[in-house]
Amino acid sequence: MRTSIATVCLSGTLEEKLDAVASAGFDGVEIFTQDLLVSPTAPEEVRARAADLGLCLDLYQPFRNGVELAPDKFDDALRRLRRTAELMNRLGTPTLLVCSNVSPDAVADDDLVAEQLHRMGEVAADHGVRLAYEALAWGTHVHGHDHAHRLVLAADHPNVGTCLDSFHILSRGGDPASIQDMDGDKIFFVQLADAPLMRLDVLSWSRHHRVFPGEGDFDLVDVMTRLVRSGYSGPVSLEIFNDSFRQADVVRTAVDGLRSLRWLEDRTRSAMASELSASPGTEGSVGAGTRGTTDRLELQTLPKISAPSGWDFVELRTTDLGDTTRLLHRLGFRLGGHHRSKDVQVWLQGDVRVVVSEAGEGTRRQPDLDPRERPGRRPVAEIAGLGYEVEDPAAAYQRALQLGSDPVNRSELPGEAVLRGVWAPDGTEIFFGPAPGAGVPAWLEEFGVESEATGFADLITGIDHVNVAQKWQHYDEGVLFYTSVLALEAAAAQDVPGPSGLVRSQVMRSPDGAVRMPLNLAPTAAEQGSFVGVAYPEHIALASTDVREVARRAMRRGLEFLTVPENYYEDLVTRFDLDPATVAELRELNLLYDRDEHGEFLHFYTRTLGDLFMEVVERRGYQGFGAEDAPVRLAAQYRLQSRETSAEQRWT
Ligand SMILES: O=C(O)c1ccc(O)c(O)c1
Numbered sequence: 063m064r065t066s067i068a069t070v071c072l073s074g075t076l077e078e079k080l081d082a083v084a085s086a087g088f089d090g091v092e093i094f095t096q097d098l099l100v101s102p103t104a105p106e107e108v109r110a111r112a113a114d115l116g117l118c119l120d121l122y123q124p125f126r127n128g129v130e131l132a133p134d135k136f137d138d139a140l141r142r143l144r145r146t147a148e149l150m151n152r153l154g155t156p157t158l159l160v161c162s163n164v165s166p167d168a169v170a171d172d173d174l175v176a177e178q179l180h181r182m183g184e185v186a187a188d189h190g191v192r193l194a195y196e197a198l199a200w201g202t203h204v205h206g207h208d209h210a211h212r213l214v215l216a217a218d219h220p221n222v223g224t225c226l227d228s229f230h231i232l233s234r235g236g237d238p239a240s241i242q243d244m245d246g247d248k249i250f251f252v253q254l255a256d257a258p259l260m261r262l263d264v265l266s267w268s269r270h271h272r273v274f275p276g277e278g279d280f281d282l283v284d285v286m287t288r289l290v291r292s293g294y295s296g297p298v299s300l301e302i303f304n305d306s307f308r309q310a311d312v313v314r315t316a317v318d319g320l321r322s323l324r325w326l327e328d329r330t331r332s333a334m335a336s337e338l339s340a341s342p343g344t345e346g347s348v349g350a351g352t353r354g355t356t357d358r359l360e361l362q363t364l365p366k367i368s369a370p371s372g373w374d375f376v377e378l379r380t381t382d383l384g385d386t387t388r389l390l391h392r393l394g395f396r397l398g399g400h401h402r403s404k405d406v407q408v409w410l411q412g413d414v415r416v417v418v419s420e421a422g423e424g425t426r427r428q429p430d431l432d433p434r435e436r437p438g439r440r441p442v443a444e445i446a447g448l449g450y451e452v453e454d455p456a457a458a459y460q461r462a463l464q465l466g467s468d469p470v471n472r473s474e475l476p477g478e479a480v481l482r483g484v485w486a487p488d489g490t491e492i493f494f495g496p497a498p499g500a501g502v503p504a505w506l507e508e509f510g511v512e513s514e515a516t517g518f519a520d521l522i523t524g525i526d527h528v529n530v531a532q533k534w535q536h537y538d539e540g541v542l543f544y545t546s547v548l549a550l551e552a553a554a555a556q557d558v559p560g561p562s563g564l565v566r567s568q569v570m571r572s573p574d575g576a577v578r579m580p581l582n583l584a585p586t587a588a589e590q591g592s593f594v595g596v597a598y599p600e601h602i603a604l605a606s607t608d609v610r611e612v613a614r615r616a617m618r619r620g621l622e623f624l625t626v627p628e629n630y631y632e633d634l635v636t637r638f639d640l641d642p643a644t645v646a647e648l649r650e651l652n653l654l655y656d657r658d659e660h661g662e663f664l665h666f667y668t669r670t671l672g673d674l675f676m677e678v679v680e681r682r683g684y685q686g687f688g689a690e691d692a693p694v695r696l697a698a699q700y701r702l703q704s705r706e707t708s709a710e711q712r713w714t
Pocket residue numbers: 123124159161196198227253268269301
């Protein structure tokens with residue numbers, strides 16, 4: 063499948079965009095007029111630069127208000143078209159996107175429109191270019207892909223075809239099924255965009271909220287399936303108008319974009335497996351289709367994976383080993399051992415394995431959280447890495463690389479277990495480990511752990527969820543990464559009110575719930591105005607069958623809890639009619655409480671250590687994540703942080 067991306071998706075100058083698109087590995091690019099006209103680079107130079115980069119200039123766009131015109135206005139449209147076609151010849155772009163008319167003056171007469179498209183086709187033919195007519199969702203009269211295609215067929219000119227854009231089709235509830243009945247050779251261009259479902263007028267929705275495939279709610283596998291059946295063989299291009307993408311790092315956005323297309327291509331190939339196995343093709347790709355076209359879309363596949371079956375380990379990195387390991391001890395963890403060749407410890411309890419390493423030079427995960435750049439701040443502990451148990455670690459690693467992820471290099475000595483990992487967009491190191499057979503994982507032996515059984519009653523049994531902070535620039539990228547690289551599924555997003563802003567929260571989970579990761583949108587300290595603090599802290603939530611006993615033991619061992627305000631407990635009684643003894647116990651142990659239709663939820667939070675805190679949860683059938691309690695936590699953390707910050711300011 064030939065991949066392309068519109069320059070409008072990306073931040074920066076035209077020149078920066080071309081470089082990023084090429085370095086990400088796209089085959090081609092759509093040039094937006096706006097990007098060219100603000101550039102000092104001549105069209106011929108753009109063409110040469112693209113050729114040097116190995117990029118095809120697939121499309122030039124948009125040509126607006128050029129059709130569906132009153133006859134007295136059409137001559138000027140043809141004049142503009144000639145000028146545009148000349149420019150396209152200099153650029154070397156073969157196809158021009160012609161939008162349906164959005165003006166109140168647009169003409170509704172289909173015969174006239176077909177005739178105008180035919181005459182435009184003649185101008186295009188004179189210049190050796192093609193016109194791809196696209197129905198904008200907010201077009202005055204032409205806003206459906208079927209309608210646009212009927213007009214194209216009626217125009218009956220070899221240089222006039224259809225441009226399909228998934229956003230315009232799906233945002234109006236259009237049915238993509240009709241695509242498979244189109245002659246693929248009459249589809250001149252295809253643009254893909256996903257979007258979250260919203261109640262918003264289609265124009266605002268399209269111009270601000272499009273996202274890459276896999277980052278929203280549209281069924282693009284269905285669109286792709288229809289497209290394959292049509293026999294279309296041209297580029298599949300991304301056209302995403304998105305406020306965050308326009309501000310994010312151009313190279314990262316381009317990599318994210320190509321990841322979305324590769325993932326979609328693979329999903330489509332799987333969805334069409336039985337249909338396509340009937341047709342000849344090379345291994346891992348799809349050959350000629352039912353229409354007998356020799357070059358219908360070829361779909362590449364990725365190494366197959368299933369979602370992780372569990373957590374292998376979490377790795378904390380800290381500048382204060384004492385503080386961090388004390389926290390673990392207070393929660394009932396015991397030192398499992400020291401790594402035989404690295405300065406790393408492992409702490410164990412139940413099925414939970416926490417690797418603790420000391421932060422050294424160049425090991426910071428998020429540079430803006432570096433304590434050395436913030437003299438006077440508390441020592442930092444953070445989630446550095448997450449290990450997952452997967453069926454086939456080598457395949458999962460290969461797949462992640464094919465999806466454009468950067469490998470993590472961990473030095474290992476001969477004979478030591480190989481840790482295969484990649485960087486998540488949020489800076490976490492993601493490791494693929496084998497699903498455990500009998501006994502302890504191989505890597506644990508390097509810590510001198512021979513058996514995980516200890517004879518202690520482990521009150522903590524596993525990891526309930528891990529909450530990872532995402533920067534707003536990379537939130538959608540994070541969702542796609544965890545979807546495509548780990549096969550997690552995205553639940554609906556929620557907004558949690560906090561003192562420094564709404565925190566967007568979205569749970570990524572494996573189908574059986576063994577791995578659950580709420581992603582949280584993290585405003586950074588610098589973006590917080592007067593609020594000087596660390597970014598949104600992350601946390602590991604530990605599962606327990608008796609959270610009250612964990613809390614009691616932790617209290618005896620001196621754990622600093624995040625304290626819960628009395629107002630919260632009063633409200634609990636109002637909400638749930640709890641009896642006084644229960645509430646007294648919750649209060650004594652700093653426990654929070656929630657209930658849903660499935661059951662009850664008891665949990666507590668520790669105070670934040672650096673950029674990290676821990677939560678211990680007891681689910682009695684409950685299926686949520688304590689969203690009602692999160693604002694209480696955010697407010698308590700905010701108060702502590704501003705108190706600590708102002709104390710520091712007094713001291714410095
Ligand atoms: O928002 C627009 O105007 C616009 C322009 C060109 C397109 O291809 C499109 O899908 C939307």
